[in-house]
Amino acid sequence: MAAYHFREERLRMIMDLIYAQKKVIVNDLSAKFKRSPSSIRLDLEELEARGLISRTHGGAILAENIGNNFIADVNIIATREASYAEEKQRIGRAVVNIINDGDSIMIDGGSTTSYVARNLNRKRGLTIITCSYHLLPTLLEIPDAKIYLTGGLIHRDFQDQIGEITIDSIRRFKPDCVIMGIDGISDRHGFTTTESAMAQIKRQMLSVCSKAMVVADSSKFDKVCLMRMAELEDVQYVVTDSNAPKKYVDLFRDLNVNLIQA
Numbered sequence: 001m002a003a004y005h006f007r008e009e010r011l012r013m014i015m016d017l018i019y020a021q022k023k024v025i026v027n028d029l030s031a032k033f034k035r036s037p038s039s040i041r042l043d044l045e046e047l048e049a050r051g052l053i054s055r056t057h058g059g060a061i062l063a064e065n066i067g068n069n070f071i072a073d074v075n076i077i078a079t080r081e082a083s084y085a086e087e088k089q090r091i092g093r094a095v096v097n098i099i100n101d102g103d104s105i106m107i108d109g110g111s112t113t114s115y116v117a118r119n120l121n122r123k124r125g126l127t128i129i130t131c132s133y134h135l136l137p138t139l140l141e142i143p144d145a146k147i148y149l150t151g152g153l154i155h156r157d158f159q160d161q162i163g164e165i166t167i168d169s170i171r172r173f174k175p176d177c178v179i180m181g182i183d184g185i186s187d188r189h190g191f192t193t194t195e196s197a198m199a200q201i202k203r204q205m206l207s208v209c210s211k212a213m214v215v216a217d218s219s220k221f222d223k224v225c226l227m228r229m230a231e232l233e234d235v236q237y238v239v240t241d242s243n244a245p246k247k248y249v250d251l252f253r254d255l256n257v258n259l260i261q262a
Contacts, residue, residue: 095213096120120139
């Protein structure tokens with residue numbers, strides 16, 4: 001097997017193995033990834049620091065608090081859009097009620113943000129910045145919207161643009177509001193996503209705005225992914241459906257985060 005040069009890719013593959021096999025052995029991982037045992041131990045230390053695994057003598061197991069809540073990957077975007085469609089439609093309508101005519105909005109790609117995009121034509125004079133070429137056809141149907149596409153390397157699975165060009169482009173803007181999807185919401189691990197490249201984009205989007213909004217259906221609660229994007233208190237709004245667990249209703253209230261249940 002070819003050597004793996006990108007650490008985050010290797011970490012995700014190790015997590016896939018732990019999730020499938022329930023445990024891994026350092027020497028087995030060393031042979032599989034053609035890395036020294038000491039290098040593999042550092043990888044396991046990193047995963048343990050993220051709260052995803054517990055190291056054992058000679059290996060590792062899935063962290064007890066993760067259980068069945070770890071998300072290793074996401075389905076293709078068409079499949080994701082079809083799941084929880086009614087809830088996502090309500091979320092999309094609720095988000096637009098928070099937006100004002102004339103606002104500047106930065107929005108990333110995803111199944112839930114696609115429903116937001118379908119409702120943006122209810123507002124006038126918007127400026128919209130996106131890294132998602134998947135959303136672009138929908139956004140182009142808004143006749144008076146000014147639209148910026150960030151550019152960058154195309155991520156085929158997510159139909160988003162990623163990498164340094166995208167990040168540099170995002171830094172040029174100071175939008176009124178950022179709207180982003182997420183793969184996991186956990187009281188212990190915050191907002192997480194499956195992909196390192198997407199986590200970088202989301203963090204950069206978060207850094208350029210004064211009002212950040214996470215949109216996610218209730219299936220994303222108590223889920224944990226490999227890459228931490230932000231702490232729960234780092235956003236101003238979370239828009240979800242009416243089935244969100246009550247403990248999060250209380251938690252977001254205590255954190256002064258506006259939780260909107262559509």
